[in-house]
Amino acid sequence: MSKRSNEPFLWLLFSAGGSVSALLMPVHLFLFAIAFPLGWLDPPSDETLLALIRPPLVRVYLFVFCFLSLFHGAHRFRFTLYDGLQIKHLNEIINVLCYGGAVLGTVTAAYLLWRIP
Amino acid sequence: MASRITIEVTRYNPARDPEPRMTSYEVPLHREWVVLDALNCIKDHLDGSLTFRWSCRMGVCGSCGMMINGVPKLACATFLSDYAPGPVRVEPMRHFPILRDLVVDTSDFLMKLARSKPWIIRTVEKPADEEHIQTPAQLEEYRQFSMCINCLLCYAACPIYGLDPQFTGPAAIALAQRYNMDSRDEGASERLDSLSNREGIWGCMFVGECTQVCPKHVDPAGAIQQYKLTAATEWLKAMVLPRGAK
Amino acid sequence: MLDISSHDVVIVGGGGAGLRAAIAVAETDPLISVAVISKVYPMRSHTVAAEGGAAGVRLDDDSFDQHAYDTVSGGDWLCDQDAVEAFVKEAPLELMRLEHWGCPWSREPDGRIAVRPFGGMRTTRTWFAADETGFHLLHTLFQTSLKYDSVTRYDEYFVTTLLVDDGRVQGVVAIELTTGKVQAVTAKAVILCTGGCGRIFRYTTNAAIKTGDGMALAYRAGAPLKDMEFVQYHPTGLPFTGILISEAARAEGGHLLNKDGYRYLQDYDLGKPELTPVLRSMELGPRDRLSQAFIREQHKGRTVEGPYGPVVYLDLRHLGEKTISTKLPFVRELCLKYENIDPVTQLIPVRPVVHYMMGGVHTDMNGATPLPGLYAAGEAACVSINGANRLGSNSLPELLVFGARAGRAASAYAADQPPPSRRLLAGALEEEARLNDHYLQKRGGRERIADLREEMQRIMEHSVGIYRSGESLTGAADKLHELQERSCDVHLDDRGRLFNTELISALELSFMLEIAETMAQAAMERTESRGAHQRTDYPARNDENFLTHSLAYRDAAGRPQVEYIPVTITRWPPAERVYGREPPNGE
């Protein structure tokens, strides 16, 4: 296996994240970032929301949502930098930034979700 | 229909010219003429030094790929009349070094093709007079990918290849996948060793242009994605299964 | 400027025959170094265009004898029967080898390789890969050849001459197209696999590269060309491009119409028009007969004068869009893509076009020519399995069987040859000087390549066409020779070295003129009609005098001298070619 790279792993995360974000993100964004702030729909109260995210199952849902989407985004962003901006010579730094960012976000998500009272 | 049409052709002789330049020629516009006929007309009657490749003029030998009005196409399968009243711009295939006029250096592809191991690999050979049993359904699995005429239009279309000449590229990967999917072959793992890397399948960003321009409907974009899926599955299996259990 | 490299076996040509030969050498012994020199990348060779299939005995009700008899009778008894017997026995094995190399043969529902019927074959025995058999065969061979380390490829090198010393062929001189550099490649044996020469004629199914180079190379080096008067026409080519419209179009019920919309074949003893197609009658008559009927119709003024010569019409409209799209998709695609015509609503203009060269470099059953060290295989060679008329789907297996045989024989021969002699260098330098003096650095020059080529094609169509006569042939060889002399005064617009395709065209023209002369001369001297060679002044076959192969040698003055050797008859004595039998030509 040594001849082959770890790309399959990253790609699997990318693909899973691609599906998760494609399925879930539009509705999330629409509700929380557009419809509620603009008053198109009545938002649930903050207490209700907090109650909603408290059950372990919902925490897992949110964790997976954040984790996979982040790795999807990081992977894609990495190649956008490579190809779109043609800065492939900065390979190492880009990798650290992209996947490092994703790892950081994932840890933060885990921490926040863990700490829900 | 106008009876003549102007063609602008890239002229470049590296021995003499600092830069490629465009030259215009006027040729007759016949209903049954393709761009290749116009080029031959120029070569026969106007300027014998115009240089381009062609042979079969029936879309199977894959020699006559060019950029026609900016799109990679076979010159022998592109009617002039579709571009009337003109002018038609004919340039060498993008992303390859120009050798002369419309002729580009494609030796890089041949090297990559060989690296994809496009031949049947088996652990035990069949006896000389015995056929493999391969049902029409099994044939269908890879038939589409076996239609590649190596015209390299897909390379001229793929921006990733343009950005990174190391990238194995659509046709060579599609041909590797053609053998992977062939029920007579046992070489998938060997091929994966040379293609599962950043220069191989993982370099493809699924731009999809390769499939758009392919004159033989090979769908290299699909081939590569399917290849990625199998490669990732293989990887998972290797992770999950204990060593030696494979 | 001159570069030299050295191999044990050098193969000129990367088509089906050349690649099969290369693999045969590599498999004989990986220590034999083999080179494949080709003026185009191997997968661009014209084998790629073959559609129909490849014949090899397969089913239980078939036998080697039946395949052999079909071949011999289809060839009007001009085939060497010992070669035919070897051929039919090895063909299925070769086709099976391609199966093992990955050729995507079309299959029966149970997963076994399928065979289809084919014109001239009385039993179903043609293996096929959809309607792109040649394409798959060539790519399979090419891709398989990539795995042999002992095979070195010289892609886009144009061979200009053979190096002969001490009575032996010991290499070639070639131009590397990308740089213009002249390269001597020495060898202990050379195999010519350069394909046919349809481009000598204006209207042909053959690709631009089919200019008979190998035949001319051998001929100039002193080897004889055999049976050059036999040129196969196909009755339905597209007039402008020469692209082949398969017989399937007629088998599905297509009609041939003259300018009055009349099914003219009924006037030529080919049966009566029926609504549904009848085997061996009318449009499904033999191909040579159909081509001949076209000419007679033309003489009656009943063909249509198109921008590219006279045509008749192939009418498919009554079949309806559904039948055309499902049964003849490739025909429709070709018409749409290359002639801008939709056969569903429009008539397809067609005319007979030159399709295949039965003749070629004279070889024995192992591909050896009379010139030591020189071998030939494929369409460039004439082993004599095709006789006076090639049978459909026999050419692809021929490439394989005799390509492999030539490869093995050349390996064996090369094993006991001394290394190439030092004098070869002088020969190579001479050739380099010739290329410079005659073309690249020549002053003046008045002739245009295109003009000479058109002139040649005019002469060939007039004198060595579907029908020949003493009258039309008289002087043809002289005129061609004159053109050859004029071609020495050719003017090149392009004097550069890099990828000089104009220089290549000039060299090809000279090759074509060389062999055109042998065709005209051999046709002139064969005063009988047999297979594809039809003399209006000698309409009958003459077994007493002409059950012989013609051999054209180049004399000191550069003119062809024709000699004859007997045809090898083993088990099938000459008989009448049955009238109304299935068409013997191939596609």
Added chain:
Amino acid sequence: MSTYWWLARWSYLTFILREASSVFVGWTVLLTLVQIWALTHGPSANAAFHEWMRYPLMLGVNVIAFLFVLFHAVTWFGLTPKAMVIRVKGQRVPDWAISGPNYAAWVLVSLGVAWVVLRG
């Protein structure tokens, strides 16, 4: 190749836009994390969060983010049939038969999420 190669063709541009959606995917996760933080830090944090989300600039960014994410979803579902070849009785299942269920699942899941959130 020029730095602006992706402007040369419409299809290249759509490709780059598709790839650029990754930025907004990351952005959306960030928003989600901030919101969770606010929810667990009491009324003042929540109030600040709501106010922040109502800034015109924020709204602008989020509308753009929404469009990009939508674009990502559409292209993603459109491409799945390319990677997944499913055959039934030797016949390749047509592309729409694979992407169709994708879209259906998308609608269902979106409605489900909306229902759970709005129910409260």
